[in-house]
Amino acid sequence: MELIRGLHNLRPEHQGCVATIGNFDGVHLGHQVVLRQVKTKAQELNLPSVVVVFEPQPREFFAGSQAPARLTRFRDKVERLAEQGIDRVVCLPFNRRLASLSAQAFIEQVLIRGLGVRYLVVGDDFRFGCDRSGDFNLLKRSGDEHDFDVVNTETYEVGAERVSSTRLRQVLADANFVLASQLLGEPYQISGRVIHGRKLGRQLGVPTANLSLKDKQPALQGVYTVLLTGDDGVVRMGVANIGNRPTVDGVRPALEVHLFDFKGDLYGQRVRVVFCCKLRDEIRFSDVSALRTQIEQDLQTARGYFEEQDMGSGQPVPLAHNALRL
Template sequence: MLIVNGFEAVPPEAKGAVLALGNFDGVHRGHQFLIGAAQKEAKRIGRPAGVLLFEPHPREFFSPDELHFHLTPRDEKLAVLDEIGLDLAVVLPFDAALAGLDAGRFIEEILVGALAVAHVVVGYHFFFGKNRTGSAETLRAAGAAHGFGVTVVEPVADRGEPFSSTAIRLLLAEGDVRGAAKALGRQWRVRGPVIGGAQRGTDLGFPTANVAMPKGTALGHGIFAVRVKLDGKSLEGAAYLGTRPTFDDGMPVLEVFLFDFDEKIYGRTIEVSFVDKVRGDRKFASAEELVRQMEADCAKAREILAAEPR
């Protein structure tokens, strides 16, 4: 997938495409339907299919002091879009200049002037331009004037509930990773380098690979059955996210115990996919009691993973 950063120097092969427009945080099933509509139209007219997205999320630009839970940070989002089979991703830096661009100039300077779009696909609730004055109807009128097509996609729902990034964040905040996976169309995952820890897991007989969660992540605390990718290798394990109330109530760190694995992997990057929650976090009366529970947790995680197709 070709990635174009900004619109000042767009390569020829990125022009004349069919682009789905949006933020696509999570690239959930609703987003995938929108992207699928762009791919279908691109195939029909013989053009590349891609997305145009904004980084950082506009909410992060307008409220920089607030923590924002990104379901898919930039690199993860681009990886998922590549897996979907897109030809192109145009990433526009959302800064003061872009925020100040009105809807008309956004269309003329970016969609028409820089990208020469053949067709755009948007959701029914898509707004753009300064003060969010541009809408799907604005695009339809501009398309008629400038010669590009416009498809507006209605909400995509499961049993009456539209798929949304906000709803998925709420599921994850409750620790419902299985429910989040259903809405995402894949298991929610995080990626990061393995960092050093207090070695408490090693002392208890459960050495863990610790990963700092992305800033703003709000996953409900507890034990999870997980699958892990390391240098192309697929592994399984049990992961803990919490404050370690039995010991220190410290800062949350994701601690992953990999089954049947004993390599030292500090500094190497792993990808952790959350399959299901085993239990919530709680304090234990002693380290011995915690170890007994950890043994039961790992057995339950193995049982979950054995029943879950890869």
């Protein structure tokens, strides 16, 4: 799959495609239905399939910290789009210049001159352009004028409700990881490279693997049982804290994972962390001693959780056979 960053990197050979536009945050089953729709038409017309995304996502640009939580980091999103068989991802930097484009200018610069789109798949509630002035009807009229087709996206339901990023955020906030897995088609996970932190976990006797969340507000907040896979492909059990770490004056969202009985070194490795069960919310403790006591309780509870799974009682750990691919 080809990743193109910015309109300026589009070349004449990129003209002509079947495309869709959106955030595709999570690349859940609803998105996957749309992607299959795009791929099927692309194969029929013998054209490449293209997904146009934005970074940051538009609501992140306008709302900042008040924007909805990010379900999928950009790299994970691109990887999942590649796994779906998409030929090309065009990532447009969402900045003031793009935000100020009129709807008609967006059509001309992005769809016609940039992509030479032949067939476009979008929702009938899709809005675009400055002040969200463009809509499905404008796209249809432009398609008639410039000889490209515009059709509705197909919807997908689980449990008689439409699968959407908004619904998935709520399911994760409720820590319903079984349903989240059903909406995604695989367990909910976060991947990233293990970086050096402040070594506070080591000082507390619980060394952690730290993953930066790139200042993106995560969809999860709290302490969870997790499964982690690193470069060696081994699945390891542990406990993760995801949030701002208020007791130690954390200022940026971070994911910290403590692995049971692990003595190795994960620095620099790209790991995947699958979330299994929520233990508690993230809270501010009166002092580090109180935090250490709670961590010990968390570790004991987490070990009990995994022991129950091994014995076959309770809900199974929500893993698919290919859930931890690297």
